[in-house]
Amino acid sequence: MVDLGNAAPPDIIEFQGTTKRFPGVLALDRVDLAIHRGEVHVLAGQNGAGKSTLVKLLCGLYIADEGAILLEGKPYAPRSTVAAIRAGIRIVYQEFNLLPYLTVAENIFFERLPRRAGLVDFARLFRDAEAMLAQVGLEISPRARVETLGVAQMQLLEIAKALSTQSKVLILDEPTATLTPPEIQRLFGIIARLKARGVTVLYISHRLQELFEVGERITVLRNGRKVETLAARDASIPRLVRLMVGKELGEEYPFHPESGIGAEILRVEELQPRGKPHAVSFALHRGELLGAAGLVGSGRTELVRALFGADAKESGRIYRDGSEVSIRRPRDAVRHGICLLTEDRKAQGLILAMSCSANVTITDLRRVSHAGLLQDSAERSATRELVDDLDIKTPSVDQLVANLSGGNQQKVVVAKWLFRRSEVLIFDEPTRGIDVGARFEIYQLLWRLAAAGKGILIVSSDLPELMGICHRILVFSNGKITGDLPRSGFSQERILSAAYQEYVHGRPQADSTAGTGHA
Amino acid sequence: MRVKQILYLLLREAGIGLALILMVIAFSAAAPRFASMANVTNILTQISINTVISVGMTFVILLGGIDLSVGSVLALATIVGGMIITNENLSPGTAILLSVLGSALTGCLCGVFNGVVCERWKIHSFIVTLGMLNIARGAALQISNSRTISEFPDAFNDVGAATIFGVPVIFLIALAVVLAGRFILARTVFGRMIYAIGNNEEAVRLSGHDPSVYKVVAFIVCGGMVGVAAIIYMMRLNIASPILGVGFELNAIAAVVIGGTSMSGGKGSMIGTLLGASIMGVLNNGLLLLGMGDFARQMVTGLIIVVAVIIDKYRAQAFLRSSYELAPAPPREEPHLRDTGPGPRV
Amino acid sequence: MNTKCRASCAALPILALLAVGGGGSSARAEEKKPVVGLVMKSLANEFFKSMEEGARKFAAEDGTFTLVPVGMNSETDIDTQISAMENFITQKVDLICVAPADSVGLVAPVKKAIKAGITVVNFDVKLDDKALAKAGLKDLVFVGPDNREGAYLAGNELAKKLGKGGKVFIIEGNPGADNAKMRKAGFEKAAKEGGLKVLVSRTAHWETEEANTLVTNLLTSHPDVQGIMAANDSMALGVVKALDAAGKSGKVQVVGFDNIPAIQKLVKDGKVLATIDQFGPEMAANCIKTGFRMKKGEHLKGWLKTPVKLITATDLM
Structure with missing residues (x-):
């Protein structure tokens, strides 16, 4: 493939003493790093280690303060994302850059829509789009509007969009955060094919197991510095973690012995979210950590949103501490001590441009106000108490939430619901986009909450996570509950087979005609 | 912490205030009699109406909405107030009192309509208030039979002309409105919710609140402010007319935006709005005193509006940088810049 | 297919309008x-x-x-x-x-x-x-009516009152409106014949508040003004208020145009010298x-x- 005798250098990208500063923060500190042509190179490190900054330099979003970047031996300093794409570097972002009201096909080919006689050639557009979708194994119509897609589908669509141009370097930033195991396997297949075509892949992920499966070489960054580049075959999870955090983690998942499971705190009967074909029932107890496993799109998020009143429901009854409650709006749920910590913290959980204290106290402003007037000191001290209690790392309670790291932002969301004295906490993907060290703290926190007698429901696509921390796991499949496993019955095989149960006789997403059976 | 807050406020407000000061210095040097006390009194009189309307508009724009109906509602409120105040069956004192109440109530009712229609049917305020713009204008013409009403009680007119140490009483009213608005935004639960909803309405809803309630109230406040502006108008000019106030909505929006409030909501301040209205008043007055012609004046005013907003944008960025430097250094293992990059977002 | 359906849907209300319009005119024809x-x-x-x-x-x-x-x-x-x-x-x-x-x-x-x-x-x-x-x-x-003639009459009255060398403002209507142009021309003619000096001529777009602001500001730069010609009475109302505020009411002569009810008391009180009725x-x-x-x-x-x-x-x- 690459002839070393040729003029082309073996390294497609080379960072030479690259430094990037932000006011008060040294984001990259004299990084030297060579990326070989045609390899899958993994960047590992905690949030804030410098991975994103490194990638943004390549994409033309930042300019390095010191040092050089070479692309195929020539100095490279793109001034815009367009320049980067022209140079053959393409990124799939962790946040989506899709146009929600356009079709899937238009999104894929947005930068160069096929034309005929000055008009968009829709026939060809849809045909080409279909081919791209097949490549990433996304079974949706190219005519569908992006706003109708689920998060996982959007992620695959982003990848398809990136593949639509011939790039030399493809950067994947947390591509699997929202994908299920089979989708991840399909993604790895795509990466292998790209590699075979000579494309260099730069891969970023918090899921450590993946790094070994997909990568050839792994570079670990910490605090803006390169710690080490090592061959994937020489690495192990403990070694990586040690390199990333600079110390060993005691254990990845803390499971505390089943001690305080108490009375039923929440019971859901025949709850059917609007527009969904099936109803489900389950119960949650004080002190219990209840997991909700399933494929992406299996209806877990829809269920918890309907339960919380965020979306409408067809039917169903909800009991809090044994008595029926009516929940039609989030306001009703909050009043009954139920809260939802959404998957998308930035868009739905937090007000990024406001301070920690404003974010925490918004759930119950009556507690920090008198006759409609805010009591500044009460607000601060209440927030400070929670900040200390949850060990939220922030310079002050006035700090804007936007300036906190992902893990600390998640803790602020928890803090705001603790401020409201919520009894039932429903987490949707509590550790998505949160780095290894901070995850551990979140797990500890979940445990503390359970020990304090709260009922906790956790929706997560990270199966090892659920198995590591939950007392019990409900398995969702195509809108139904197909498994209800106690901790003693946890196994990857059992959970996965239950998760696939409703999809076996047809294509995924297809309506099952089977009965209402739920566990 | 107090000191830091004051510093923050100064930095945030100073930019546009600086522009105003520069403008005043330039006009003082170039335009004869600009810097006289009498002229300052004139300018303060002239910005009062726009300031009061802009305070109301600030509430609505902070929520990401817009109120295009203020000019027409102003006319309607003057007509209602004017008809009451000229009613010969009432004693002057009662007439004035009822007139003030009538104007304010008219404004509030129009605000109720705007807010409730926007929220009940989830229609963008641009469209609803565009409708109100016509409804209020039509109503004003209908009930007045398109006649100008004049001859108000002397006591009423005297307030419009009165000054205290050169400061017009109507400006003092406007200033009180601004300070009340600032207090509401900064210190009350309602103000907190306005900012929160303007920044992220969905997060507020999912925090267990009903954003609609606050939005409706904001429109009512805006309407009420227009009612107050209508009273000031009548005091100042001794007329009520169904055709006045055309284009006032644009002046108010300009003042709010020059004052640094974001059209997408969530960011802005009342002091900024006062400064924005002042800039427009100073500009109008100063350019005229320079002897500039009508058309050139219009062009320059338009240009300044755009330039002021551009400057504000740069200032906001500069402030963002300085705020990092002001804040204590973040913990070493958590550099807080992960997602503050200018990456394209949907 | 979808587009066709939309097109025909859009056509329906138009057809309905045509039908109503037709009905209206035929109904009128019956009255003869x-x-x-x-x-x-x-x-x-x-x-x-x-x-x-x-x-x-x-x-x-x-x-x-x-x-x-x-x-x-x-x-x-x-x-x-x-x-x-x-x-x-x-x-x-x-x-x-x-x-x-x-x-x-x-x-x-x-x-x-x-x-x-x-x-x-x-x-x-x-x-x-x-x-x-x-x-x-x-x-x-x-x-x-002859707008120019009307403005000339008003301007003339002002010139007679002030005498030669009187200093005046002209407050114009909407630039571009024909009657505004005619009235301005009439004022100018009267000023020329009567030996008046026009200090400035500016528009206030027929509006009371704008005329008030304009004249207030002009009084600052031209405190020596003796007469003001306003192209309509709405603006004259604003002018009079500006003079009131500056303490020049009755000292500076004002003429207007249109003879609206609101101006008549001011004419009686001597705050406005004259206006024009076009019937x-x-x-x-x-x-x-x-x-x-x-x-x-x-x-x-x-x-x-x-x-x-x-x-x-x-x-x-």
């Missing part, structure tokens, strides 16, 4: 009374409102014809006038009286109406002579009468001037 289309300027302006009311009153008293008045949304809304003209042509009315918002823009629809056999009489604001000549309508009948309520009625005279075969052409009258305190006693 001649129909007069009255194309007015903005009825929000009380001068035109009173004119329209005068026409309605005349129609009610006369009883031999049906009056269809159409107003505009604002002073500059030419489109509404053109559409109204087109509708009248389609409905084949017998007579159209038009007060154009734009002296050039309305010439084409007037020509179209005349071609369709409808009698057209121009009133209030004269259509542009050059444009009329080009369209072959040199002799189109115009019933209206608006009679003007549209005069125009309709002229139209019927023409339809009866009377041969009229050119400008039939309606009276303008200087109103001073003595007229209002």
Whole structure:
């Protein structure tokens, strides 16, 4: 493939003493790093280690303060994302850059829509789009509007969009955060094919197991510095973690012995979210950590949103501490001590441009106000108490939430619901986009909450996570509950087979005609 | 912490205030009699109406909405107030009192309509208030039979002309409105919710609140402010007319935006709005005193509006940088810049 | 397929409108009374409102014809006038009286109406002579006051009061409006003849508040002003308030135009020296009468001037 005798250098990208500063923060500190042509190179490190900054330099979003970047031996300093794409570097972002009201096909080919006689050639557009979708194994119509897609589908669509141009370097930033195991396997297949075509892949992920499966070489960054580049075959999870955090983690998942499971705190009967074909029932107890496993799109998020009143429901009854409650709006749920910590913290959980204290106290402003007037000191001290209690790392309670790291932002969301004295906490993907060290703290926190007698429901696509921390796991499949496993019955095989149960006789997403059976 | 807050406020407000000061210095040097006390009194009189309307508009724009109906509602409120105040069956004192109440109530009712229609049917305020713009204008013409009403009680007119140490009483009213608005935004639960909803309405809803309630109230406040502006108008000019106030909505929006409030909501301040209205008043007055012609004046005013907003944008960025430097250094293992990059977002 | 469906959906209401329009005109035909289309300027302006009311009153008293008045949304809304003209042509009315918002823009629809056999009489604001000549309508009948003459009368009164060398402002109406231009020209003529010195001439767009702000500011730069000519009474109201505030009320002479009720007390009190009455309520009625005279075969052409009258305190006693 690459002839070393040729003029082309073996390294497609080379960072030479690259430094990037932000006011008060040294984001990259004299990084030297060579990326070989045609390899899958993994960047590992905690949030804030410098991975994103490194990638943004390549994409033309930042300019390095010191040092050089070479692309195929020539100095490279793109001034815009367009320049980067022209140079053959393409990124799939962790946040989506899709146009929600356009079709899937238009999104894929947005930068160069096929034309005929000055008009968009829709026939060809849809045909080409279909081919791209097949490549990433996304079974949706190219005519569908992006706003109708689920998060996982959007992620695959982003990848398809990136593949639509011939790039030399493809950067994947947390591509699997929202994908299920089979989708991840399909993604790895795509990466292998790209590699075979000579494309260099730069891969970023918090899921450590993946790094070994997909990568050839792994570079670990910490605090803006390169710690080490090592061959994937020489690495192990403990070694990586040690390199990333600079110390060993005691254990990845803390499971505390089943001690305080108490009375039923929440019971859901025949709850059917609007527009969904099936109803489900389950119960949650004080002190219990209840997991909700399933494929992406299996209806877990829809269920918890309907339960919380965020979306409408067809039917169903909800009991809090044994008595029926009516929940039609989030306001009703909050009043009954139920809260939802959404998957998308930035868009739905937090007000990024406001301070920690404003974010925490918004759930119950009556507690920090008198006759409609805010009591500044009460607000601060209440927030400070929670900040200390949850060990939220922030310079002050006035700090804007936007300036906190992902893990600390998640803790602020928890803090705001603790401020409201919520009894039932429903987490949707509590550790998505949160780095290894901070995850551990979140797990500890979940445990503390359970020990304090709260009922906790956790929706997560990270199966090892659920198995590591939950007392019990409900398995969702195509809108139904197909498994209800106690901790003693946890196994990857059992959970996965239950998760696939409703999809076996047809294509995924297809309506099952089977009965209402739920566990 | 107090000191830091004051510093923050100064930095945030100073930019546009600086522009105003520069403008005043330039006009003082170039335009004869600009810097006289009498002229300052004139300018303060002239910005009062726009300031009061802009305070109301600030509430609505902070929520990401817009109120295009203020000019027409102003006319309607003057007509209602004017008809009451000229009613010969009432004693002057009662007439004035009822007139003030009538104007304010008219404004509030129009605000109720705007807010409730926007929220009940989830229609963008641009469209609803565009409708109100016509409804209020039509109503004003209908009930007045398109006649100008004049001859108000002397006591009423005297307030419009009165000054205290050169400061017009109507400006003092406007200033009180601004300070009340600032207090509401900064210190009350309602103000907190306005900012929160303007920044992220969905997060507020999912925090267990009903954003609609606050939005409706904001429109009512805006309407009420227009009612107050209508009273000031009548005091100042001794007329009520169904055709006045055309284009006032644009002046108010300009003042709010020059004052640094974001059209997408969530960011802005009342002091900024006062400064924005002042800039427009100073500009109008100063350019005229320079002897500039009508058309050139219009062009320059338009240009300044755009330039002021551009400057504000740069200032906001500069402030963002300085705020990092002001804040204590973040913990070493958590550099807080992960997602503050200018990456394209949907 | 989808597009076709949408297109036909969009066509439905249009068809419905056509049907209603057709029904309306046939209903009118049954009455057999001649129909007069009255194309007015903005009825929000009380001068035109009173004119329209005068026409309605005349129609009610006369009883031999049906009056269809159409107003505009604002002073500059030419489109509404053109559409109204087109509708009248389609409905084949017998007579159209038009007060154009734009002296050039309305010439084409007037020509179209005349071609369709409808009698057209121009009133209030004269259509542009050059444009009329080009369209072959040199002799189109115009019933209206001489705005220039009116402004001249007011300006003259001011000049007499101030004497030679008096310093004055001119507060103009909307730049571009024909009557604003005529009035400005009349003021200027009077100033020239009377030896007045025009310090500044600026627009306040016919608006009270704007005139108030403008004059307040102008008084700062020109404290020596002795007289102010306002192109309408709404602006004169604002001017008087500005003088009140500056303590110059009664010292600086003001003239206005239109003789609206709100100005009359100020004239009586001496705060306004004079205003001009154009007898608006009679003007549209005069125009309709002229139209019927023409339809009866009377041969009229050119400008039939309606009276303008200087109103001073003595007229209002």
